[in-house]
Amino acid sequence: MAKNRFMDALIGGEFVVSCEIIPGRGAATPRQDEELAKAVAVWNTGLVHAISVTDNPGGHPALLAEAMGEELEPKAITSLVHFSCKDRSRNQILSQLYAMERKGLANILVMTGDYPAGGWKGRSRPVFDLDSVQLLMMIGEMNAGLMAQVSPSGAKEQPSSFYAGAVVNPYKYTEGEVIAQYAKLHKKLFAGARYLITQLGYDNRKLVELQNHMRELGYETPVIASVFVLSYRIALLMREGMIAGCYVSDELLTLLAKEAEGRDGGAAAQIERAAQMVAVAKGMGLAGVHLSGLELSAEMVAQILSRAHDLETQWQDLFEVNCFGEPDGFYYYQIDGAADKPDQESRIPSPRNEQVKARPIMQAYRLSRVFNRVMLTPNRGFYGALKRSMEKREQKKGMRQKHGFERMVKTLLYNCMDCGDCALETCAYRCPMSYCPKCQRNGPCGGSIKGWCEVYPDERYCLWYGAYHRLKKYGETDKLSLYITLPNNWDYFAASGWSNYTHERDNAARRIVMK
Helix, strand or coil, rough: CCHHHEEEEEEECCCCCEEEECCCCCCCCCCHHHHHHHHHHHHHCCCCEEEEEECCCCCCCCCCCHHHHHHHHHCCEEEEEEEECEEEEEHHHHHHHHHHHHHHEEEEEEEECCCCCCCCCCCCCCCCCCCHHHHHHHHHHHHHEEEEECCCCCHHHEEECHHHHHHHHCCCCCCCHHHHHHHHHHHHHHHCCCCEEECCEEEEHHHHHHHHHHHHHHHHCCEEEECCCCCCHHHHHHHCCCCCCCCCCCHHHHHHHHHHHHCCHHHHHHHHHHHHHHHHHHHHCEEEEEEEECCHHHHHHHHHHHHHHHHHHHHHHHHHHHCCCCCCCCCCCCCCCCCCCCCCCCEECCCCCCCCCCCHCCCHHHHHHHHHHHHHHHHCCCCHHHHHHHHHHHHHHHHCCCCCHHHHHHHHHCCCCCCCCCCCCHHHHCCCCCCCCCCCCCCCCCCCCCCEECCCCCEECCHHHHHHHHHHHHHCCHHHHHCCEEECCHHHHCCCCCHCCCEEEHHHHCECCCC
């Protein structure tokens, strides 16, 4: 197995550089050969610590990232394989992880993944069986020796050696999105993320915010900043939501348009901006940078890193140059213009006064809270009567007893899919199975747009943006990071959720309390 230069550098405190390639569709196309050749050329510069391989970006089917990673390893090139939760059941995920372990592909970047954008004879059925928090937990158990349930007592498998990290998106500018993103970040860190790579944005103040929040949480996990060599054409796609999870402000878009009018189409300005971002990231004490761009070449990588080296001593002066935030956007901490250094901003929390349209957010929430308090809270109200009723029904008709009244109520209020393993309480009473296109049970993906769902912009609020505001009304926003919810147990499908709850075998009984 090739030496793991990426892991060794991060653990050793070296400033890390990874560079991204995109396998694309097909199995042996000229484009894939070009990407592989580019990866080799970038690696041969001696300036990078890993070649990062994307996993079906944009939701389109493409060559598995691990397949390209497998071709890099024999060349003694350290790979960083993106591994999304999309399109895979947990059993398929486990099978692919077994294959990666066998092939010596240790570095994994865990992410939710983009919503399916197309497929043979129409759009593929979305499969988000696990979320990124749950996948990190699975990998942690594999590294410790997974207990496989092949017998009543189980059997411990040989420990794996994955070095798994996660993605974080600090480039959100509404209060509800920012708080929900950081709540999920806490879960990812708790679940064992060894490093973090940011999604795309051009606002250094958000990187400071991320650093300060992690310190507040008590984590020193390495953070790698994404640096995308951005053209006006790609910025337009990001701005229109065609590339999920990326933020481009109006101010930056206007600047890129002006640069594109130059004789070189803005190429020199793009290189300079990327170099400035690298220099600032290093000056701020981040662990490294993740370079990407559709036309990124070995020559460009060398140019960016050489220029960044020249700019290192000027990083404080360059800090404000790439602060393209949202006007009047929300920052977790108040901005302190009097700070001695740009990376020593205030840690005083900003006022949380964001207002939303109450009816779409609060619909049925008060009723749900009352019902939970009266019927589903142990040692209170009618919980004892409900539990006795469920026990009698199961004794007579088994776990799959008819539950028509429960199903009717839940369908009317929550569009229930009858999964039987209910997570309504932990999602502030909006069903993640029916309301969230990606079935996110532990926090938002990174693709929301000003509070709106990535898949249904301007039509449906992100489930977790709504959950934040529901909880905020009652002063309970700490509940966003109180639990890690385990994945659905499909043994309970079409069974009574109330019975599974009172028999203490569902998510409520199995969830992990954050400490």
